[in-house]
Amino acid sequence: MAYLLKGYKLMNNTIGVATPMSVPVPASLAYEKRYKAAYKRMVTSEGFRNYGATIALARAIEKAGTTTDVYKIRADFHKALPINGDTIPTEIFGITEKGGLLINGxxxxxxxxxxxxxxxxxxxxxxDKEWENIKKITKSTANMVRLPN
Structure with a gap:
């Protein structure tokens, strides 16, 4: 938005999805450089997440040892995770029973x-054990908040 509005002044006192490059993980800068070189445009949160999901799928296919048996790939998807911020710009911590990726907002x-x-x-x-594990494996240095579950 800052690019379109020539800064953030017009957006004063607003809240929204964090700008992709503001979330401090090691993989962000390299991803941004490759993305801008290839597509000649700014990175987006959606691009970060879709890239991470694609990497996760590729790893799940590798773990399953098949490119055609979707049931085996899905059954082995959890073996591909977590993928941390030193590899992808949006960390993926796991997958739900129904197939939702565990990605923080x-x-x-x-x-x-x-x-x-x-x-x-x-x-x-x-x-608490799961929360402590997340804090131990994350590569992000951003402020982290555990929501009540």
Whole structure:
């Protein structure tokens, strides 16, 4: 948005999805460089997530040892995860029983025409042990919040 609006001043006191490059993970800069070179446009949150999902699918296919048996690929998908921020720009921590990828949501606000640091929200955490494991394996240095489950 800052690119389109020539800054954040017009968006003062708003909240939204964090800008992709503001979420501090090691893979972001390399991804942005490759993406801009290939597509000549800015990166988006959707691009980050779709790239990560594609990498996860490729790893699940590899773990399953098949490109055609979708049931085996799905059954082995959990073996491909987690994938951390040193590999992809949006970390994927697991997969639900129904196939949803466990990816945190990141938000930011604009205050006085300036972006605040992003906050990452983890919505699926069921135990203190799971939360401690997430904090141990993440490569992000953003503020992390565990939502009640």
């Amino acid at each position: 990141s938000t930011q606000t604009v205050e006085n025409g300036t972006l605040t640091p992003p906050i990452q929200y983890f919505w699926w955490i069921k135990s």
